[in-house]
Amino acid sequence: MPPPPGNPTFARSNTLQARLHELVPGGAHTYSRGSDQYPESMAPVLVRGRGCRVWDADDNEYVEFGMGLRSVTLGHGYLPVVDAVSKAIVDGVNFSRPTVLELQAAEDFLDLVPGADMVKFAKNGSDVTTAAIRLARAATGRVKIAVCDQPFFSVDDWFIGTTEMDNGIPTETAANTVRFRYNDLESLSAVLAAGDVACVILEAATATAEPAAGFLEGVRALCDHHGTLLVFDEMITGFRWSAHGAQAVYGVRPDLSCWGKAMGNGFPISALAGRRAYMELGGLRTGLARVFLLSTTHGPECGALAAFRAVVHAYATEEPIRRMERAGRRLAHAVTASAADAGVGDYLQVVGRPSCLVFVTRGPDGNPSQAYRTLFLQELLKRGVLGQSFVTSAAHADTDIEQTVAAVCEALPVYRRALENGSVAGLLDGRPVAPALRRLADPRRI
Structure with missing residues (x-):
């Protein structure tokens, strides 16, 4: 019992x-x-x-x-998603060539996000944010990244090197990531002034912060003025603010956008989407040096793509x-x-x-x-x-x-x-929680 x-x-x-x-x-x-x-x-x-x-x-x-x-x-165990995945995987999960399901999922995604011309699927949010960084650097010939002062963008060095858990990351890598403040166009203007920033990456909104009037439009204008790509992280806002993303809610189109989390209702799937002129640099229809954009064994596996398509249907009907x-x-x-x-x-x-x-x-x-x-x-x-x-x-x-x-x-x-x-003493059993990203295991070392 x-x-x-x-x-x-x-x-x-x-x-x-x-x-x-x-x-x-x-x-x-x-x-x-x-x-x-x-x-x-x-x-x-x-x-x-x-x-x-x-x-x-x-x-x-x-x-x-x-x-x-x-x-x-x-919801956990949401039956239409479970049924769609079960039906898909009974015929195999991963193949040596693209499947019809990949095309159908791409069509579904681009119908949802009219500001994007092309999409590539992966498994983790960090896969696609780092791919966006790589693509922006190739497209602009610049190295620096301007990151908003928001909690998290990637497990990769370009971002983690700016956090408390930077052990093992070369300092020169972190030096190429610069910060600006949310809802502060002057702070962004200052970091873009040198003209060496490949892209600006931010969440258009967070749980606790909405964009001030004109802020996102100002970010777009600054990026255009300095020849810098604008990347929206839609990991949380996508499918939680809107199925079309925060870019649709606030009416500002990024050059690239990164998706994940709720697009599979818990199944592992993420997406990099963007303007054709940039995305094609990772394809076969360019005469320029190609970008190693995304190449993942499990990015197009059938279970997660079927889950995504079922999520799209649920958002359209429920x-x-x-x-x-x-x-x-x-x-x-x-x-x-x-x-x-x-x-x-x-x-x-x-x-x-x-x-x-x-x-x-x-x-x-x-x-x-x-x-x-x-x-x-x-x-x-x-x-x-x-x-x-x-x-x-x-x-x-x-x-x-x-x-x-x-x-x-x-x-x-x-x-x-x-x-x-004046204290939790006598009421709290054990030690308090600690920030997830911190330099030492203390104060919760075991």
Whole structure:
């Protein structure tokens, strides 16, 4: 029998997590999935999911938020996607020549993104952002990359070399990546002034930041003036802001755009799309030196392409963005009201686009606090809610939101007590979470 709500046990998960640390560096294959991102001894190891609910190795059931690092918008085990994949793979998965499915998927994608003329599929977001960088450098003959001050663009050296986890990356590589500030055209103008920047890469919007009036148009104009390519990272905004991407929402066309995450509802697929004049540099219809754009064994495998086509159909027929935004608005309103009623409205806040909500946890000094974030995560886990955010999916029904709000209401008195005490001591079991990208394993070394 599963443990009663409010008193979960994690014995099996903890055993499995310890074994994972013996076999997998960091104990997970994605840093943001690591056990250091959760309260100590409360990092569930999952075994299955359905809709917006997941079950762990101890048979604890949770309402999940974040949904596979924002990659699942239709729900876990969404049957039309599962059926499409099952039907496709029974006839084989990977071949020595292109398949009809590759053509059909490309047609579907370019119908969705009218600002793109050509597309190439891959598996990971980093595959396509790095391909965009390579293509921009070849097209312009320049080396430097202007990156917006946003959290993440790639696992490759050109970006990771600018983070705290730059060990093993030549300093000269990182020196070719320069930064500019979001919603600050002057900062971008300054980095482009030297005329040596191949491309500008940014997310058109994030969970917590919308473009100021004229900002994206100004970015486009600056890129045109300096002969610099504009690259939009649509990993999150694509299929969460719109099936047509943020470029359609805000009306600004990039030269290249990079897609992934929700386009396969969790299946591994990403895409580089862009203007024909640039994309053809990686093809056979150019007299110029060719670019090694993307060449992946598994990029066109049939399962993920079938998943993508089923996702496209769902977006055309089921309005998943409207549903996830409705769930997000209900959740944000209820949690905000509950926090205010509990007297902690200035310390626990829900912010962001309704389809991409995050929560902000502040300590007694009013500053964001990892310790208080961990306390909040701990209290939600005890009550059957799993999530580093409040990112919803189309599978989050009213009952799921109501259960989450009830869990938050029960967690708020503990949060308030910690604020009144001036510390989480005595209320938090173990050490606080730590930033996923940091120089040392401390403060969560094991």
